[in-house]
Structure formats: C-alpha cells, structure tokens
Amino acid sequence: MDKKILIGAVVAVIAIVAIAAIALGGTGTSKHAPNELVACVAAHGEEPEYGFDPMHGWGYHDSGTEPLIQSTLLKRDANNTFVNDLATNYTANDNFTEYVVDIRGDVKFTDGSKLTAGDVAFSYNKSKELGEGADLSSLKEVKADGDTKVIFTLEKPDSTFVNKLTDVGIVPEKGYDADNYGKNPIGSGPYKLAQWDKGQQFILEINDDYYGEKPYFTKITNLFLDPDAAFAAVKNGDVDIAEVPVAYANETINGFHMEYFDSIDVRGISLPTQMNTGNVSEDNVTIGNNVTGDPAIREALNVGVNRTKLLEGALNGFGNVSYTGVANQLAWSFEAPFTDGDVDKAKQILAEAGWNDTNGDGIVEKNGTPAKFTVYYNAKASERQAIAVAVAEQAKEIGIDIEAVGGSWDDIDPNKYSQGVVWGFGSADPIELEHQYDSRVACTGYDNPEALNDSAVDAGIDAAKAQALDASYSTGSGVAQSATSHYPFLWVGTVDYTYFVNDTLDISNSTHLIYPHGGDIWGNIYDWKRIEK
Structure with a gap:
C-alpha cells in the first residue's frame, strides 16, 4: 500500500x-x-521525502525495486528469479531461521571506502530499526562474520525472507547520518547522485x-x-x-x-468484515461497519459488479480483471470460485440474507439499516477515483448505495477500518498475504484493514513460512482461497x-x-x- x-x-x-x-x-x-x-x-x-536513503525506504516499493545508487544483495531477473548482486552465495538452515550470505570482496563505495559485511549488517539492522521500507518483522539480528560473510538470524521460521535480500540498499556504516544521508548518498550501485533540485x-x-x-x-x-x-x-x-x-x-x-x-499491481476495495461494536485500533481508529459486516453485502458486491466493464471504463482497457487479489503471474494464484456481473444473483443473495427494498427507493434495508457505506480513494490517483465511482454506479443496480469520496491520506486514515478504501497491492513476495489477511496484524497501519479474523488463515500463513519457498506457494494459494471466501475485498483488477x-x-x-x-x-x-x- x-x-x-x-x-x-x-x-x-x-x-x-x-x-x-x-x-x-x-x-x-x-x-x-x-x-x-x-x-x-x-x-x-x-x-522521496528523505532523499535517496534506503533506510528511509528509497528503492523499496513492495518488492525491492532498483535503487540505482545503492547495491542490494540479490536482484530479480525477467523470469522473477533471484540473481546475485553483492551476494555470491546464500543458504538457509533447515527450519528457515538463519540465512548466511557470502558477498563480493571487491566492491567500493563512491567515497572510495571498501564495502564489507559490516556495512550489510548495519544497513539491515538500521532498516529494521526505522521500519520505513522492507518488512523485516521476522528479523532478530544481523551480524558480520569477517568482511565477506553475513549471518541473518530470525525470530521465527520464514522461508519468504529470501525476498528481503532484494529489498535493502546497502549504505556505509561509517559516517551514516539518517538526517542527511539522503541528500548526499554514498552507494556502490551503477549510478551516483550528481544533483537534486x-x-x-x-x-x-x-x-x-x-x-x-x-x-x-x-x-x-x-x-x-x-x-x-x-x-x-x-x-x-x-x-x-x-x-x-x-x-x-x-x-x-x-x-x-x-x-x-x-503488472502484479492490483486494485481492490477493502470491505470491513466486522460489525461496528465500538472497537477501536491502537491508534484510536474505529473498526467495523454494520453494512459490510454482513457477509451477504460483501458477496453480493463481488458477484454483482462487472469487472470487465469497469476496467474498460476506469482503466481505459489497460489492465486485467482480478477476482482474488493475486495476479496470474504469481505462483500462488488460483481461479476464483465465482463469476461476476450477475446482478440477479447478487439481488438473490441480499434477499435471502434479509436485505430488501421496503420503501421503493432502490436501496435495500435490513432491520431498518439501509445498505449504504462510503468508499474512500486517494484524490491524487485518477484510476482510483474512476474505480470508486464506477463501483458506486454498478452497486446501485443491486440495491447498495456507495458514496465515493476522494481525499488525502490524512482524510482516509480515520476511516480506513470502518469504510471501504481503494487500495493498491502487489508484491512478488508472498508475505503480502500476511499483510492482507493475518488477524495478528489486523488494523495496524495499513495491514488487514478489513479486520479479517480467521484462525485457519493465520495458521496457513505460519505453515507456508515454515516450508521451502517453492513448496510454500501451494500453501499460500490455499491461504488466499480461504481468505477470499470471506469476501474481505472487492478485488477489481491489475493495472498496466x-x-x-x-x-x-x-x-x-x-x-x-x-x-x-x-x-x-x-x-x-x-x-x-x-x-x-
């Protein structure tokens, strides 16, 4: 996000x-x-608000993008396969709680100093401390063993951690200043900063x-x-x-x-899965919505909205339909168990759950509560506005009244757990599933904003991380399928x-x-x- x-x-x-x-x-x-x-x-x-500093997130956007100025331990190639950058070899122990990375010994920073394993350890430890880039929540500590060996120790098994070896640009430990480095970065990548206006x-x-x-x-x-x-x-x-x-x-x-x-960059609208019972998050943001908290509302939207029609309008045809939030290019993708654009079926789902239009205004109600809620979008993102407006228009056909409201993230944040929000996700790291669906991180920052609470999903996430990466994809697919069965998002599509x-x-x-x-x-x-x- x-x-x-x-x-x-x-x-x-x-x-x-x-x-x-x-x-x-x-x-x-x-x-x-x-x-x-x-x-x-x-x-x-x-x-970049803090300049070109990987410790503040430069070069990281959900999947370790090219920082240009700094080197990373690993990169990805066109086949989404890991290839060495600074690393010459990496291994993990049997339970994926320790990773050992050997690095090149011939690399210099642009100030002429030698890049060593100590700089790698410093960069990862500092990145975890600041918490502004890669998800290093499973990392306990990083230590250098000589100049060319780095040892990563994790708090718990995590086979997805290899993805983090692409995510952090390496900075020199000596003289690093978190307040000023970004303005005059010293790195070892293919380019150096000459000027920043x-x-x-x-x-x-x-x-x-x-x-x-x-x-x-x-x-x-x-x-x-x-x-x-x-x-x-x-x-x-x-x-x-x-x-x-x-x-x-x-x-x-x-x-x-x-x-x-x-791309694997998917757009979807979060649909709060909990009723509003007065619960608030740690930062005092209201959790839950008494309309979307009814699973029939969420299912009806997923079944009734015509995603193909929506993308042709909202994205000018430059995108691909997504029912699941997992792009087809990813190894843990799966076929959705439903099709969309079925307005009659959506109305049937609502009626069977007690949602009926009793006053003839076109909007269904249940126990005196009209099927009405708000979907917020970042007003600076034109495609999110188009998605929110298009969904609101289609929702009226099935009897649900959605108000599309644009604003800044300061406007959205107080409503992110109680109303719908148009989000962007998309990472080649399956840890994304944890951020989207794990109840243990629900309503923390932008994690699991729909407050999904399913112990089987949580257990599946842990099981996948304890498996070898290739084997974990099947488990991760099962996690995503189980989560999707609750309809916590109205996934729309990936963007080109x-x-x-x-x-x-x-x-x-x-x-x-x-x-x-x-x-x-x-x-x-x-x-x-x-x-x-």
Whole structure:
C-alpha cells in the first residue's frame, strides 16, 4: 500500500517544464547527448521525502525495486528469479531461521571506502530499526562474520525472507547520518547522485567504479512532474520517456510510441468484515461497519459488479480483471470460485440474507439499516477515483448505495477500518498475504484493514513460512482461497503501466522485470540503449 506524497506546487511544475524545454531545446529538438537520458517516470509515485536513503525506504516499493545508487544483495531477473548482486552465495538452515550470505570482496563505495559485511549488517539492522521500507518483522539480528560473510538470524521460521535480500540498499556504516544521508548518498550501485533540485528533478551520473556491467546511459535526469505536465513534456519532446496515466495511453504523439506492461499491481476495495461494536485500533481508529459486516453485502458486491466493464471504463482497457487479489503471474494464484456481473444473483443473495427494498427507493434495508457505506480513494490517483465511482454506479443496480469520496491520506486514515478504501497491492513476495489477511496484524497501519479474523488463515500463513519457498506457494494459494471466501475485498483488477517512449530509445521489452505495486521501470536499465529511428 502506498501513501502518496506528491511534491511541488503547480507553479513549480510549470516552471520546471519551461526550464526543461529551454535546457533541452524544447518542441522535440532535444540537445542532450545520445548517452544521456531525460525521463519523467515518477508521475504515479512520489519524490522521496528523505532523499535517496534506503533506510528511509528509497528503492523499496513492495518488492525491492532498483535503487540505482545503492547495491542490494540479490536482484530479480525477467523470469522473477533471484540473481546475485553483492551476494555470491546464500543458504538457509533447515527450519528457515538463519540465512548466511557470502558477498563480493571487491566492491567500493563512491567515497572510495571498501564495502564489507559490516556495512550489510548495519544497513539491515538500521532498516529494521526505522521500519520505513522492507518488512523485516521476522528479523532478530544481523551480524558480520569477517568482511565477506553475513549471518541473518530470525525470530521465527520464514522461508519468504529470501525476498528481503532484494529489498535493502546497502549504505556505509561509517559516517551514516539518517538526517542527511539522503541528500548526499554514498552507494556502490551503477549510478551516483550528481544533483537534486527538490521538487523538480534529480540527476544521476555513472559510477565509474561500479563492479557490474555498466549501463549505456551515463547520465539520467528525472523530472518530478504531475501527469498533465508529464504529458506536455512528451508533446514538447523534452523527455525520452514519461509515465502517464491510462487516460492518456491512447493518444498519438509524433516521434514517440506507447509501451505498456502488465503488472502484479492490483486494485481492490477493502470491505470491513466486522460489525461496528465500538472497537477501536491502537491508534484510536474505529473498526467495523454494520453494512459490510454482513457477509451477504460483501458477496453480493463481488458477484454483482462487472469487472470487465469497469476496467474498460476506469482503466481505459489497460489492465486485467482480478477476482482474488493475486495476479496470474504469481505462483500462488488460483481461479476464483465465482463469476461476476450477475446482478440477479447478487439481488438473490441480499434477499435471502434479509436485505430488501421496503420503501421503493432502490436501496435495500435490513432491520431498518439501509445498505449504504462510503468508499474512500486517494484524490491524487485518477484510476482510483474512476474505480470508486464506477463501483458506486454498478452497486446501485443491486440495491447498495456507495458514496465515493476522494481525499488525502490524512482524510482516509480515520476511516480506513470502518469504510471501504481503494487500495493498491502487489508484491512478488508472498508475505503480502500476511499483510492482507493475518488477524495478528489486523488494523495496524495499513495491514488487514478489513479486520479479517480467521484462525485457519493465520495458521496457513505460519505453515507456508515454515516450508521451502517453492513448496510454500501451494500453501499460500490455499491461504488466499480461504481468505477470499470471506469476501474481505472487492478485488477489481491489475493495472498496466503505460509509458510514452521516444522512438530512439530501446527500453528492452524482453528483459523488463515483473512490475510490483509502484512499478520498477529502472529494473532493467542495464539493457536500455539509444537506437536509430
């Protein structure tokens, strides 16, 4: 789940577009060198609040995205298989409570100092302490054994922990300052930060001492623009690549082509599973809803909403239907036990549970309570707004009154456990199931906001984590199926990531990585190059 923080006012956005147009020639006549790249690929996301510091979450967005400036122990390839980065080998003990990772001995930070196992241990321990990036809740401690061996000790068995070896960018222990590192990061990745104009852009330059294969592009300038300004920058020829909302994806721009990628980034509306009995969370947020707390309401919505029709409208057709919240690309996916778009069946489900329209207003009631609740969405995310509005329109056909309300996350947070919320999920790490459904983390931050409470689901999560990773996928699939039977979410579909790409730029479609929540456009930057038109 993401808490968007969009940086820069409209005036700043307009200014930077103008600056970029002047600096780069504007109107499609960019003057930068062939091995220099100008991008705007954070239109969906946010400028990092604390700068480029992995300890504060830089480079992590649900599935260990490419941090560019720092190295990680492992990476993923186009087949979603783990490959070595800093690591040369890793092993786990039989019950998955200890992982030993051997690392390269020839890596230097950009300040010339040697990267050692001590820096890896420090980075993971600090990341766990701050708790702003990877989920390291099962980690007890990390210790260095000499310069090239790292020992991870866990609190409990967790075969999913290998995923965390992709998630944390390594920083130097010596001189690390959590307040200032992000502004002047020292790393060992393929690039180093040359300039950061907060609210406007960052500029990266190639790290000549990088130990791996160096990317073709020696300089990357990434602009922070809102979607409209990003689209304008494409039309002016001021960028080589820009991410745009799906609303723009069918546009045609001379000199550019559209690239779009399937993702595992799924959208769904949480439906509180508990009745409102006065319970509140640790941070005093109300839990439960007396409409969605009735399972018939949740089932009727899942059966009655036509997801295909919804995606064609809300996502302009750039997405794939999801009934389960588990993308088809993932090993623990499964077929939903129901189909959708059946309004008559949805009405039957409601009637059999005692929900009837007694006053002729089109909305069913039960014991004097009308079937009415609110669905909140992040007003900055156009696709979430479109989903909320479309669901509200379709829900009326089956007699349920949903009010779609946009706002900031500050507006949503007080209502996240008692009303519906349009969420985004999507990770190649099966630990996602714990965050979505485990009762032991329910209503903690953004975990299990629907307050699902099923001991069999909890036990299944523990069983999966105690198995070898490949074997755990089947167990994880069973967990997801069991949870889905309660209809705790109205899952809608996965979203495509859409980019306008200059015809001279090859972003290597054949090697692009699986796109988690938040995307990972930089994941295969090593394969990008400039080509002739």
